[in-house]
Amino acid sequence: MLQMDCLVCSFCFRFIGSIELQIGRRLYLQSLGDSANDKCHMGSSSHASEDCYNTDSSDMEDGSYMKNHEDYGNCAPGSSKDNISLPKGFIESLMNGELELPFSDKFPLPSTIPCPGGCGEAYYCSKSCAEADWELFHSLLCTGERSKALSRAALLKFIEHANGTNDIFLLAAKVICSIILRYRKLKAAHLEEQGKTNANSKSSNLSLLLEAWKPISIGYKRRWWDCIALPDDVDSSDEASFRMKIRELAFTSLQLLKAAIFDSECEPLFSLEIYGHIIGMFELNNLDLVVASPVEDYFLYIDDLLHGEKKEAEKITRPILDALGDDYSICCQGTAFFPLQSCMNHSCCPNAKAFKREEDRDGQAVIIAQRPICKGEEVTISYIDEDLPYGERQTLLADYGFRCSCPKCLEEEP
Structure with missing residues (x-):
């Protein structure tokens, strides 16, 4: 289950739309201020409160995504920082595709596909993700007209x-x-x-x-x-x-x-x-899960340009970056349950770990070997911070209903 302040596929959690849409949407939510915080909260299933259910997404794709953006359902916490404000028309031009940012074509994102049930909360990176989510979960949790x-x-x-x-x-x-x-x-x-x-x-x-x-x-x-x-x-x-x-x-x-x-x-x-x-x-x-934002990569790319190109690009991007403040690098983060990962036992000296690499851009769990693993050897991960002292580790693991007897614990046991 992911809590997010960004527009991602409701099934695989890849960022979708465009760099412009991601930035425009963030600026728009930020402009709503604290009043939006009181009304809207978004979870991994892309549901929000009843106040946010006014958008008919049946014909929304890409540029038309924000056609009714004042009513849309993907509400999330806005920033309370006193950042520089940008004109409303500028923000809308980012969201509706009228304005193209310099070098944004270097960071293409999948088009936004609306929920087949007609709700205004769920969007997808592809028809296959939309269909899979509908068949597996969303048909019973959709608030649209075609909900089951x-x-x-x-x-x-x-x-x-x-x-x-x-x-x-x-x-x-x-x-x-x-x-x-x-x-x-x-x-x-x-x-x-x-x-x-x-x-x-x-x-x-x-x-x-x-x-x-x-x-x-x-x-x-x-x-x-x-x-x-x-x-x-x-x-x-x-x-x-x-x-x-x-x-x-x-x-x-x-x-x-x-x-x-x-x-x-x-x-x-x-x-x-x-x-x-x-x-x-x-x-x-559950595992903590983070999907890195392509918006952060975009601004880092601009920062690494040669002086002449950078100076020209920053005429447009610098005011946006100042307006976003710390929110420019906001990622999709939350917690998720993975059946296969849940079968892995704990060790305070694990041979594997859950870790998202730079190339892992969706919500899948990734388990990385920390050392060579022999054939027939059990794959283990740590449920806690394995660098904690012995007593603290055992106290935390008691919540899982067992006392750890891994080699590290046996060696450190008083």
Whole structure:
């Protein structure tokens, strides 16, 4: 699940549109100021609050993306810095493609493809990503007219609650939607193969649901309210009350989600026990994820030009850079669950690590070997900062439900 202040593909998280659109959009959001912060918040599933659902994206691509930009749904926190302001017309010309920045052609980005369901929140780098997201998750979480949700009104309430409390609920909803949609595919294939009479029974439905659950089953799970770390500002004497409040928060979220997408054949997925374990799985397995911004690369390219070219280009780019301030290099960042990575065990002396290289420009997990790994040797990563002292490492790892006995810990054990 990614939280972002940039325009990226809602499926693979590649930056999309153009350098001009990325910069113009950032400047526009920045110009909204703190009032936008109170209204809009964006998560990895590209959902925002109900106030932001006014754009019909059915015919928006590239230059037409910002045709109705004052109402669009990809809202995100603006900067509160006192940066230099640029004219509104200049910003709009960046967003609608009328203005081309010098050397921006050196940094081409995929065109923006709108959501096939007609919502104004999700955009994609290709039709294949749009179709994949629709088939895997988004058809049940889309707020557009072609949404497959049971109730779009209830879905909006669920999203609003998640944005106002904890957007990890949006990722939990994506997981449940993926299982429901996978189950429906499996059932359709089963019915075609076996015939309706033999296949449409509770026992066969349950076996198909368990099959659909398999990709999620491999992640280590505990109930969210049991495994979440106690915040520093919560006294240990209040721990029981804190964990009960977290449980109640999850229950409220689940009821809203159930009203939005409930499927009676997938009823087990809508139990609080399952919901709590799915969210707990994120708490214990998710990776921090960063996708670097091409806008930063663009300004670095301008800075490295020969003096004459640089001086000419900066007549246009310098005021933009001053207006952006520190936000010029803002990246797409957040947290994500990867089933394969979640199978990797911990070691305080790991032979691999999760790491995004310069060429890794999407939201895929990348695991890099830190040393030669022998055939048959287990691939391990570190769940924590392995440079911490022995006692601190063991305390942190206790949240994962085990005591580490890797070679480093055995050597340092008192």
